[in-house]
Amino acid sequence: xxxxxxxxxxxxxxxxxxxxxxxxxxxxxxxxxxxxxxxxxxxxxxxxxxxxxxxxxxxxxxxxxxxxxxxxxxxxxxxxxxxxxxxxxxxxxxxxxxxxxxxxxxxxxxxxxxxxxxxxxxxxxxxxxxxxxxxxxxxxxxxxxxxxxxxxxxxxxxxxxxxxxxxxxxxxxxxxxxxxxxxxxxxxxxxxxxxxxxxxxxxxxxxxxxxxxxxxxxxxxxxxxxxxxxxxxxxxxxxxxxxxxxxxxxxxxxxxxxxxxxxxxxxxxxxxxxxxxxxxxxxxxxxxxxx
Numbered sequence: 001x002x003x004x005x006x007x008x009x010x011x012x013x014x015x016x017x018x019x020x021x022x023x024x025x026x027x028x029x030x031x032x033x034x035x036x037x038x039x040x041x042x043x044x045x046x047x048x049x050x051x052x053x054x055x056x057x058x059x060x061x062x063x064x065x066x067x068x069x070x071x072x073x074x075x076x077x078x079x080x081x082x083x084x085x086x087x088x089x090x091x092x093x094x095x096x097x098x099x100x101x102x103x104x105x106x107x108x109x110x111x112x113x114x115x116x117x118x119x120x121x122x123x124x125x126x127x128x129x130x131x132x133x134x135x136x137x138x139x140x141x142x143x144x145x146x147x148x149x150x151x152x153x154x155x156x157x158x159x160x161x162x163x164x165x166x167x168x169x170x171x172x173x174x175x176x177x178x179x180x181x182x183x184x185x186x187x188x189x190x191x192x193x194x195x196x197x198x199x200x201x202x203x204x205x206x207x208x209x210x211x212x213x214x215x216x217x218x219x220x221x222x223x224x225x226x227x228x229x230x231x232x233x234x235x236x237x238x239x240x241x242x243x244x245x246x247x248x249x250x251x252x253x254x255x256x257x258x259x260x261x262x263x264x265x266x267x268x269x270x271x272x273x274x275x276x277x278x279x280x281x282x283x284x285x286x287x288x289x290x291x
Contacts, residue, residue: 046097077106087116088118145188169195184208188201190202236261
């Protein structure tokens with residue numbers, strides 16, 4: 001929490017080299033470090049020491065503690081001190097470090113040196129565009145994304161904000177092995193990081209927003225199944241194979257409709273069955289003249 005200023009002989013050299021010719025006393029003069037903000041950390045050189053001003057913990061995992069103040073976000077590397085999301089902290093001293101262009105803080109104090117006040121866990125910042133390097137370490141939320149595949153490959157997967165054409169990388173840093181429905185819509189929460197110069201989001205949690213409408217059929221086929229948002233209108237069409245005709249739609253043992261097409265408002269995941277029956281061939285009678 002202190003920094004060297006000068007020696008009593010007014011020299012600012014450190015280390016101080018002197019030629020000994022007589023007895024002499026030199027006093028090192030220090031001053032308390034002025035706390036800096038999260039946004040100022042990136043302007044320091046690697047290894048520079050500093051004291052950080054008051055900050056709030058946004059998210060904690062086994063390896064990192066994500067933090068923010070009024071100016072921006074940062075990340076404490078290696079030690080979480082048992083901190084919890086929402087804690088307000090002062091007294092953190094450390095050095096500026098980095099990994100693949102990601103600004104980090106390497107602490108040089110213990111938990112006993114910190115002043116910690118429990119608070120309310122902050123909500124993630126809602127992002128409506130793809131993350132950039134300016135968003136490093138932010139605790140973020142993407143309200144509607146779709147994933148490019150059904151599972152992480154080598155801990156990575158691409159995500160696209162609904163309504164946009166370009167994707168961004170999502171990393172399963174903590175190997176949750178989450179799987180996804182292709183074409184489904186999710187809410188994604190994570191922390192922005194990077195690998196070298198590639199911006200990515202360290203996956204924290206996802207919530208499936210879209211609802212799945214599925215249908216099976218014997219004796220025909222069904223169109224109109226897939227992913228819908230709650231409140232959308234779904235239209236299912238049953239088409240009978242030759243020799244069959246449509247009977248009804250069922251969910252479990254319950255008949256829900258005999259209409260075809262079947263239109264309904266989506267309120268939950270639902271698995272329907274389109275029921276068909278064989279059509280008995282018509283028998284044609286022919287009159288034969290009597291001889």
